[in-house]
Amino acid sequence: MMTIKPPRSGNRRRNIAAWCAAAALLAAAGCARQRPPSVGIVFDGRPLTLDPNAHREVVTRSVLSNCFEGLVGFDPEMRIVPLLAERWENPDDLTWVFHLRTGVRFHNGRPLDAAAVVGSFRSASRPVAARASGGVENIDTVMAQDSATVVVRTVRPNAVLLNRLAKLYIVSERPSRPVASDTGTVAMLAGTGPYTIESWRGDSMALTRWEEYWGPPPQAAVLRLLFREGHHGTAELLRRGAADIAAGVNARDAGRIERLKGVQLVRRPGLAVRYLRADPSARPYSDPVVRRAISLALDRQQLVDSAAAGYGRPASQMVTAAVFGFNPELPPLRCDPDSARALLAAAGHRGGPALLLDVIETRRDLGTLIQRQLRRGGCARSRVGAGRGGVGARTDRRSQFFLSGGGRRRGGRGRAGGGGAARAGGGI
Template sequence: MGSKRLCRARSLTSFHVSLCFLLLMVLGAFPLQVLGAETSIVIGLTGDAESLDPHVTAISTTGSYQANIFETLIYRGPNLEEKPGLAVSWEPEGENAWIFHLRKGVKFHNGEPFNAQVAKWALDRAKTHPKSLTKGQLAQVKEVQVVDDYTIRLVTYGPSPDIPRNMFNVYIVPMRYLQEVGDEVFGRKPVGTGPYKFVEWIKDQHVKLERWEEYWGPKPPIKYVTYRPIPEDATRVAALLRGEIDVAEAVPVVDIPRIERSPNARVIRKPGLRLIYLAFDTKRKFGGPPPEGSPGIPEGQPNPFLDKRVRQAIYYGVNEDELLQYVMEGSGQAAAQMIPPPVFGYIPDLERYPYDPEKAKKLLAEAGYPQGFSVRLDTPNDRYINDEELAVAIAGQLKKIGLNVTVNAQPRAIFFPKLMRQYENSFHLSGWAGSIGAYNLLALVGCFDKKTGFGRANYGQYCNPELDEVIKTINRTIDPKERMKYFRKAAEIIHEEVPKIPLHYQELIVGISNKFDMDVRVDEQIWAKEIKPRE
């Protein structure tokens, strides 16, 4: 019998009256959270997970799913703070090693214990798995040694000052469970040590998580978490305004006033790390079908991007101020380099090429293209803020210097597999968010090396041995002033060679229900464990 029905009964004793009063107060007057009832949240992301195996994916959206299930030795705070994770402390040992003291009493969601042997196995897997996209974080690690049950030693090839920050992105996975079920099952039904355990993944619909009550650390206040992939910006914002989701990732600038007018939601804005850039195929000699040919260039035609004068001309032909003002509606910060301002290695006085279409035409003529040429510009249309609109605007700007640019915009589910696994591009727009300066360079412009992870995101296949040596020197230089000298040298080489054209650093714009509070993470990920009900 419901409380209101009980209280409408015609014959009530004094006991019943008191009971009715209490029931009405409890069920009607007080919010459920006051009573300690469990909370739930629905988070709308721009896409689904590629895999829930954290070693074989590197898309920040996928990281939002994984970061609640898995943990790293060192926890990365919302503003890149270093905090103890599965390691309680760490220190260098001489010049060629780091010691990590591991947390005791931790177990995986399946009951498997965490210890030094498991940590070593997980790091070895991240470094050697043929599909690992985290091996670049361990490029300086020669060997992982077990010192005792709760201590490991990372032996490096030389001084490696970035080892602690590299641990931000290397998740610890369960040895026994992975050996039992294999990679494929693990990627669909993961087990970790994090504050949330996996419940269900229905592709393109949702990922469901539940708070793990045996978690070693403070338990998050929200018990039930549902992540929903909603690629369409308008649909994601509408879902927030209707109360169907509580958090909306990557709100378009145009929708900010609409959300701010709502009594039920608000917008949080913050400068981000993500660099949006243009990149070129600098390896294949002629246009044609991949992998031998460069697919965005007419078949049989020479690849113009092999000449740095052409790459420089395009840089001069892009009006970034105009892009920021009209396409991005004032959101974002013009970029001149691969490293964002908050990250060590950023060069404050390095400037973009100025917009100069006449100089661009002159360089094209010098390179043998006085009448320009035709090329396809590949871009995702549901990954970055106004990504397709940016590509279309850039194509229009480059028409003024004589280039005939056809925009090929595709959903991320099609664009990235072609880009990342097949190098199916000649000229593309993409993005990168990295919190470690040396790793940004290593991944974005290093010569591709499957074993070390160099060039992991270098999909134009640019290769400059001189630049690689500078990056390696950065990796092994301890003194901050000396490191900055090499960061500057690397930046100057990239500025001259133009393997990529930096456009801007994206602003982070998140829509959130007034029922919740969160600190927007500069790495763009949305971790449910960092969200709390609003007081």
């Protein structure tokens, strides 16, 4: 049995101004009906690690979700489905009993058992991993009842535990074979997914089909993954046929890629919502009048049209219509700079509060647009700061006010292969 120590403090930041529900875009060059021997997929960026529970960055998790699985997952409509746990029950409000699927083997040949699940929970409870997976929050203990049964007890009733566990991948305590790279070999954890990583050289990675996979075999025998920061050169790769799919096409490039002959741009409602987050214990964000004024100052439609090139819609709440809990009766959030200025003046904020909005470098243009809107709403002393901490700047604990985003890409289990057209990286 293992006991998980809860985080020392919860996430106290308040989401004060959701503004954009993003569309999900994928470009596909052709779509053969026969089973393809290989599929080439271009990603915007490259994986940060080969540890599936160490980082929640989109490309990292999109790639590794082809090699690792959780107890549960999502189907294409974002419904919870069994994966390594074939069923579960709740004897009481704090207890979850998971019955593991039989006949599952890790890529190193070892069978899936309860000990590996408990070990994965232990690994995911490390501070860095806990922030990445989010699956161990509110968990008290995890124990192996027998080799095929795992009992999880939570600190308090947790209705969304399954959604959290979909982000926690199960790994073997023994590694898989090393992965060939430019610098020799890289250690690789053993998962249970339909693909294994064959090699990772520079900006490309090769995944091969795991022939002993417990589920339906994926369509493509080989995945050729290409990593291009900002999708630089992606259009040319699609045009030449060097890539079949571009995952996570950004709004700026969507129109240009859509005009390529033989390339189809696939649009689906996205799951991500971008929003401004603030620390409610820090001034001036502790003042609800300031938070209300910030929300009123934002012109969300302008942000969608400018930053997302129209591929999105103004958000009315923290989730999109594809997510359980969305309330279709909530009205759109109002843009009213005059009311924002009046609120601040009545509360004694002469000249407006001093706001410092942290954004990562690639979002500086968006931050500047938000700054202009805030100033029109009476926050004349608004500034845009450089994001701290590189990739993790959006959630850096030192930031008191920053641009963030939540949600995940569509596509259920986030795989390439399976039924229908081949796809990878969250499916889009």
